[in-house]
Amino acid sequence: MTSMTLHPSIDSGFKATxxxxxxxxxxxxxASNAVKVRIKGDIAHNHACGCTKCWKPEGAAFSIVAVAPTENVEVLENGAKLAVVDPAALIQRNACKECGVHMYGPVERDHPFKGLSFVHPERFEEQGWAxxxxxxxxxxxxxxxxxxEKMGGVRARLRELALEPYDCLSPALMDYIATWTAKKNGVLA
Incomplete structure (x- = not known):
């Protein structure tokens, strides 16, 4: 099963956290005039994502995506090269117009993830991210x-790598969404 291409950061083993x-x-x-985006502080909820919206390296079945508070995201260089991929989407994925890499994706409308930006941590210059x-x-x-027909093998490989596979988000994130919704609707204080 190890020949399966999930994502380079997963397939080659994780860098030390x-x-x-x-x-x-x-x-x-x-290669030149790269877009650079500073993330202050650590990332959270880093995971492999199989959705069709997230940016993935060439040949990868999954993206690697995490969140950071939007207030901790700052475009440092070549921001004029960024454009929102889908203005109607919940996550406003800002991608480089030249190479296509998604640099950050803030959630700006009323949603449990409002105030967070989705990022692809393998794009960090630095090592040590979660x-x-x-x-x-x-x-x-x-x-x-x-x-x-190969999905059983995918899920087995993910489990082998200690990445529990879900067809939604992790239980902790699903609980967070449900709690936010309950509070918004007045069901919980």
Whole structure:
């Protein structure tokens, strides 16, 4: 099963996580005039994502995506190269118009994730960011053309890598969404 291409950061083994990681600079794939985005502080909820919206490296079945508070995201260089991929989407994915890498995606409308930005931590220049801890929207890779007959192998490989596969988000994030909704609707204080 190890020949399966999930994502380069997963397939080649995780880099060591550093408990003192305090953020860094995300860099797009352009050879010159790269877009650079500073993330202050650590990331959270890092995971492999099988959805069809997230940016993935060439040949990867999954993206690696985490969140950071939007207030901790700052475009440092070449911001004029950024454009929102889908203005109607919940996550306003800002991608480099030249290389296509998604640099950050804030959630700005009323939603449990409002105030967070989605980032692809493998784009950090620095090492030590939190490793992925689960896999989300696993069955969505079928929508990208992945053979449905091979999904058992995908889930087995993810589990082998200690990435529990979900066809939604992790239980902690689903609880967070449900709690936010209950509070918004007055069901919980």
């Amino acid at each position: 550093d408990a003192s990681f305090s953020g860094g600079t995300l860099v797009c794939n352009c 490793k992925p801890s689960f896999a989300a929207f696993v069955s969505s890779i079928i929508e990208s053309g992945y053979d449905p």
